[in-house]
Amino acid sequence: MLAATSSSVPMSAVNRGPSDAPPVLRVDGVRKSYRNLEAIRNVSLDVGESEFVSVLGPSGCGKSTLLMMVAGVVDPSAGEISINGSAVIGPRPEIGVVFQQPVLLPWRTVLDNVLFPIELLKLPRAKYRPRAMELLAMAKIDDFANHLPRQLSGGMRQRASICRALIHDPSILLMDEPFSALDAITRDEMGVELLRIWQANRKTVIFVTHSIREAAFLSDRVLVMGRRPATIIEEVKIGLPRPRELAMMESEPFNQYVRRLRKSIEASHAQ
């Protein structure tokens, strides 16, 4: 049933989240085709509570589509996705999404952008305002709460969009290549920041990326996706200690993981 179980790499034999706990997210035999084009073929995965899982694959392999299906805005052609045991049939409040672009509303201040999901969910704005300020402080942009997005740098905007995704206290955070529009230096910093925020909130994170180093640095587990039609070809558990620091990117264990992931991706290309 699980695509990754056929892999020869020993570590990939376990495709389940942290052992005993029931999965927060279960993707079971999901396919997606557009007319004749098969975008995703038979993807199954479980993600446990507070787990940080990356989906790593080349651009255009369908990993964003997978994420949008989990978010409930794209319907799978076959298979089932369930969150906390109930099937996903549309967008739901226990999910927060961070996109490739910050997609902030230009006419709203940073604070009002962060509170936007609260308005959409018809929750009391005043009650969530302190939480919004807390999140902004954690993302170190509370000084810019009353600024318009255009007055912020790209990295700051993306931080604001992470705060927005967390404002309604979702149990799952979906991130769709959130740092790919940023320069390399900002990108590394944002990774560290994200882990810090994650450490404090302990959300379940599904992080889609095409950066091998990013996936290895951030994750508990990396699922490697092959070319279209996409399916999960390997799973690698990242045993690096937490909290993780940028210096780890120089370490030998880290580079071993990077090599392993690269080999796995190259193998999928050779097919």
Add this chain to the structure above:
Amino acid sequence: MPSRWRQPLAELGWPIGIGIALLMLWEIAVRTLGIRSIILPPPSEIIAAIIARRELLLTHLWPSLYLTVLGFALSVVGGILVAVLITYSSILRRSFYPIIVVSQVVPKISIAPLFIVWFGTGTMSSLLLAFLIAFFPMTINSALGFQSIDEDIHRMARTFMGSRWQIFWKIRMPNALPYIFSGMKISITLAIIGVIVSEFVASQEGIGYLIKLAGGLLDTPLMMAAITVLSISGLALYGLIAVAEQRSVYWQSSSDVSGSAGG
């Protein structure tokens, strides 16, 4: 003074200076060449006429302005409503949109005599002509604004469970505001044209009537005075909209979106 005003004011210096120079050149040329004021009165005489006949001018200005603003307001409301319908109904969009666009081939001013036949020589004809001319750019610009929302923003709102209603009021509407204001700036000038033309054709009052009357009497200074007063009023109305735009579209400079459809 907020800094965003300083720049536009500085930029106004040049056109104002050159405008004054041109007026002076006009004054000098008329006087030295001995042109009779029945052909071309000098600016000083026009100003004198404005002051001397201010009551007559105002009596005729008010009805014209009133109809202009009313026709404009109707075109804004109607244009936005039609734009919303076009945005949300693909049937309406596919059936009416081409008709609206093709109907623009008819020079609307040529309809003025027809309106007189239908609605008489009163205010109704002027109002309807102003509305008809101003309506099109309002509709096209608003429709463009409602439809131009970023696909990513739409998707973001959907993942956070935004309803169609919420997406309209919280995203489409503010997103369309700059476009709506561009439409309004085009529409207000067109509404003035509609009213004046209608008053030319048949009316017993209004600044258009006064211009025609003064022309018939060969009272060129009065005619020029009426044109001047009309132009200043038009500029003021345009200015009001521009100020409202600056206030409500605070997140971008007005030059970011320029008028996309003329009438």
